[in-house]
Amino acid sequence: MFGWTVKELFSAPQQLFASVSAVAGAFALVLFFDGVFAGESEQIVALIDRTDADVWVMQDGVGNMHMTTSFLADWKIDAVAGVEGVKKVTPILYLNAVIEAGGRNWFSFVVGLEPGDSRAGPWAMAAGAPLPGRGEAIVPDVFASDAGLAIGDPVRIAGRDFAVAGFSADTFSMANSITFVTLDDLADTISSVGTVSYLLVDAEPGVDAAALAARIMDEVEKVNALTREEFSARDYSIAVQMGLDIIWMMTLIGGALAVLLTGFIVYSHVTERERELAVMKALGVRDRAIYASLMVQALVIGLLAFALAVAVVSLAVPTTHALVPKISLAVTADSLWRTGVTAVLVSLVAAVVPVRRVLSVDPVSAFHQ
Amino acid sequence: MLRLALKNGLFRPGRTFLTILAVAAILAEILMLEGFLSGTYTQLRQAVIHRGGDLIVGQSGISSFIAARSVLPQRTRAEVEAIPGVAAAHPLTALSLIYEAQGRLSPIIVMVYDDAGGPSSIIAGRAPEGEGEIAIDRSLAERYGLGPGDVMRLAAYDFTVSGVTEGAAALFTPFAFITYDGLIDFFFASDVGADIAAFPLLSFLLVDVAPGADPAQVAAAIDAGVPTADALLPARLAANDENLGREMFGPILNLLLGLSYGIGALAIGLFSFASVRSRRKTLGVLRALGFTTRHLMTGVIAEALGMALLAIPLGIVMAGGLATLIETLSPVYLVQTNDPVGLWRTAIVTVFLAVLGALAPLGTLRRLDPAMAFRG
Numbered sequence: 001m002f003g004w005t006v007k008e009l010f011s012a013p014q015q016l017f018a019s020v021s022a023v024a025g026a027f028a029l030v031l032f033f034d035g036v037f038a039g040e041s042e043q044i045v046a047l048i049d050r051t052d053a054d055v056w057v058m059q060d061g062v063g064n065m066h067m068t069t070s071f072l073a074d075w076k077i078d079a080v081a082g083v084e085g086v087k088k089v090t091p092i093l094y095l096n097a098v099i100e101a102g103g104r105n106w107f108s109f110v111v112g113l114e115p116g117d118s119r120a121g122p123w124a125m126a127a128g129a130p131l132p133g134r135g136e137a138i139v140p141d142v143f144a145s146d147a148g149l150a151i152g153d154p155v156r157i158a159g160r161d162f163a164v165a166g167f168s169a170d171t172f173s174m175a176n177s178i179t180f181v182t183l184d185d186l187a188d189t190i191s192s193v194g195t196v197s198y199l200l201v202d203a204e205p206g207v208d209a210a211a212l213a214a215r216i217m218d219e220v221e222k223v224n225a226l227t228r229e230e231f232s233a234r235d236y237s238i239a240v241q242m243g244l245d246i247i248w249m250m251t252l253i254g255g256a257l258a259v260l261l262t263g264f265i266v267y268s269h270v271t272e273r274e275r276e277l278a279v280m281k282a283l284g285v286r287d288r289a290i291y292a293s294l295m296v297q298a299l300v301i302g303l304l305a306f307a308l309a310v311a312v313v314s315l316a317v318p319t320t321h322a323l324v325p326k327i328s329l330a331v332t333a334d335s336l337w338r339t340g341v342t343a344v345l346v347s348l349v350a351a352v353v354p355v356r357r358v359l360s361v362d363p364v365s366a367f368h369q
Numbered sequence: 370m371l372r373l374a375l376k377n378g379l380f381r382p383g384r385t386f387l388t389i390l391a392v393a394a395i396l397a398e399i400l401m402l403e404g405f406l407s408g409t410y411t412q413l414r415q416a417v418i419h420r421g422g423d424l425i426v427g428q429s430g431i432s433s434f435i436a437a438r439s440v441l442p443q444r445t446r447a448e449v450e451a452i453p454g455v456a457a458a459h460p461l462t463a464l465s466l467i468y469e470a471q472g473r474l475s476p477i478i479v480m481v482y483d484d485a486g487g488p489s490s491i492i493a494g495r496a497p498e499g500e501g502e503i504a505i506d507r508s509l510a511e512r513y514g515l516g517p518g519d520v521m522r523l524a525a526y527d528f529t530v531s532g533v534t535e536g537a538a539a540l541f542t543p544f545a546f547i548t549y550d551g552l553i554d555f556f557f558a559s560d561v562g563a564d565i566a567a568f569p570l571l572s573f574l575l576v577d578v579a580p581g582a583d584p585a586q587v588a589a590a591i592d593a594g595v596p597t598a599d600a601l602l603p604a605r606l607a608a609n610d611e612n613l614g615r616e617m618f619g620p621i622l623n624l625l626l627g628l629s630y631g632i633g634a635l636a637i638g639l640f641s642f643a644s645v646r647s648r649r650k651t652l653g654v655l656r657a658l659g660f661t662t663r664h665l666m667t668g669v670i671a672e673a674l675g676m677a678l679l680a681i682p683l684g685i686v687m688a689g690g691l692a693t694l695i696e697t698l699s700p701v702y703l704v705q706t707n708d709p710v711g712l713w714r715t716a717i718v719t720v721f722l723a724v725l726g727a728l729a730p731l732g733t734l735r736r737l738d739p740a741m742a743f744r745g
Binding site: 012014015018019021022025026028029032033036060061062063064066067068069095096097098100104105106107156158159160174175190191192234237238241242249250253254256257260261263264265267268271272320324326327353356357 | 383384387388390391394395397398401428429430431432433436437438440442464465466467469473474475476524525526541542599609612613616617618620621624625628629631632635636638639640642643646647691694695698699729
């Protein structure tokens with residue numbers, strides 16, 4: 001029976017290839033959709049992870065960087081700096097804004113930096129100055145390329161004109177781009193003089209970050225302090241949860257599509273080989289064995305399709321990054337597991353499709369002309 | 370050939386049904402993607418339009434309602450109301466906050482309003498009336514099991530849910546509504562109070578123009594008379610946010626749609642190929658009777674087209690059902706699968722894919738040996 005299964009599966013290699021490709025397409029679509037949210041989720045924490053401060057301090061009642069607002073009176077910078085175990089405090093001002101340049105509009109988070117302090121600044125540069133001066137901005141290289149910007153060109157951020165001083169790398173994504181200006185410029189723009197949004201705290205060597213965060217909350221009035229890991233995990237969680245439901249639904253739709261395609265293929269195999277099945281039944285092969293064979297066929301198609309989808313998406317991630325840098329894609333282990341399990345379930349369900357057809361095959365028909 | 374195509378379709382009704390179902394599923398999936406994006410754009414537009422007002426005044430240079438923070442000085446209201454043609458200016462403040470409960474974090478946009486700009490559709494309870502009351506979007510209410518009368522702890526302050534609204538969400542983020550009385554209580558009773566001086570208290574002004582005044586002219590007068598503010602027609606502001614959404618999501622939509630169409634072409638090619646393979650003997654007889662490859666190909670294309678034409682309405686119905694399911698289970702999403710332009714475009718592409726896919730078995734048809742018709 002196993003030999004027949006393999007023979008039947010590979011009897012029409014072109015058809016098998018088309019089948020596997022079509023089902024792989026359905027899985028790839030799920031992985032792509034998931035990859036977009038994963039890519040954005042990774043980018044959402046880029047600033048937190050890449051600046052790698054030990055502790056982040058923010059307004060009490062706030063525990064995230066994105067989709068929220070934090071304001072701290074600037075006297076709290078000195079208050080936090082005075083806490084035992086704190087080596088350095090770097091304030092930033094932070095807001096979401098629309099950047100306009102070269103006829104293009106783009107959503108961006110804008111970080112206001114202390115003049116000359118690179119601690120919270122861009123971590124990789126594509127060109128130009130590494131830090132903004134007064135009236136200057138460092139914009140993501142992808143946006144600059146899209147808008148045809150050169151160093152010195154004007155950009156409009158939150159309604160105010162800035163000159164581009166540099167292009168940062170690794171700071172662009174669909175919904176989480178980062179632009180850097182000076183803290184004073186940003187404060188002027190939002191009429192928020194005397195306040196900052198977050199404090200990046202570097203601990204003295206040997207000081208435990210969690211203990212330091214607790215100490216800062218004890219000693220400084222109405223602030224929240226989180227270790228870098230906690231802060232990053234919370235923002236990542238926000239991004240993931242925003243896309244969670246729709247990703248599950250796309251997985252279901254892609255899975256249903258794969259069930260139909262695989263079911264069609266297995267059903268076609270059965271209808272094309274009714275005479276062979278009749279002969280097998282006449283020779284005493286049980287329905288159960290035939291079902292097992294169909295299930296193996298469906299499983300092989302499903303797993304080959306999954307492997308092809310993974311290969312395609314693995315190639316597509318760097319290719320997309322090179323050709324369409326606006327799109328951030330990332331393939332996570334969780335996404336692979338979920339799609340892999342879906343592939344197995346799809347195969348098992350698809351194998352049920354031709355059951356009636358198998359049952360209806362009459363062994364006597366093997367002896368008809 | 371058409372009759373032959375019809376007979377072939379009816380000969381294996383199970384397989385024909387599966388084929389139609391699979392093509393319909395691909396079509397539904399494409400419509401869902403388009404509908405998801407279309408719904409996202411609609412939500413961005415509605416977030417502005419549902420606030421009301423003939424004009425919306427924001428910080429000078431801010432041309433987005435939902436994606437950028439607008440901060441207006443407190444005196445702006447009086448300045449705008451002094452402009453000829455302005456009947457009233459209603460304050461509106463937008464606050465981005467995170468609601469944390471049941472181990473989950475949900476970003477929400479809290480709209481603080483006075484006598485305009487509040488919830489446009491209340492499906493349970495009532496609008497907030499003051500102290501500690503909040504109305505929340507259905508998506509948030511269902512996600513956390515909240516209803517009128519329930520306590521909702523937000524930024525360490527206990528609000529009481531006064532009502533549940535519908536269609537108040539954008540960019541996967543639900544809205545909540547409180548009044549300015551509620552905002553003051555919130556500021557002083559919660560932990561935000563210590564830094565209240567730094568908090569933006571006025572984001573936008575919703576302007577009613579005087580009867581007979583031209584909103585565009587009043588907007589120009591506000592721009593000229595109040596340098597710290599810009600006045601925009603709501604439709605223009607809504608279009609700005611929609612365009613921003615298109616800039617953000619357009620590239621990924623094109624990538625996913627391209628992939629979906631590729632799957633569609635492959636699947637229809639597979640169906641045509643399988644159909645021809647299973648009927649090689651019949652087609653061999655036709656070849657022996659003098660039918661050319663072109664005749665046989667016409668039959669295969671007619672069959673694929675017939676299936677596509679049956680799959681299109683089924684796909685539209687499936688997409689509509691799935692959209693309803695998604696909106697019911699997760700109301701923060703709006704999936705609009707009934708956009709006539711999108712429907713026509715997808716239907717035309719499906720017909721094109723059917724023809725393209727039907728060409729897949731061309732090689733097999735060319736190689737058909739008429740002699741096989743006479744083999745046992």
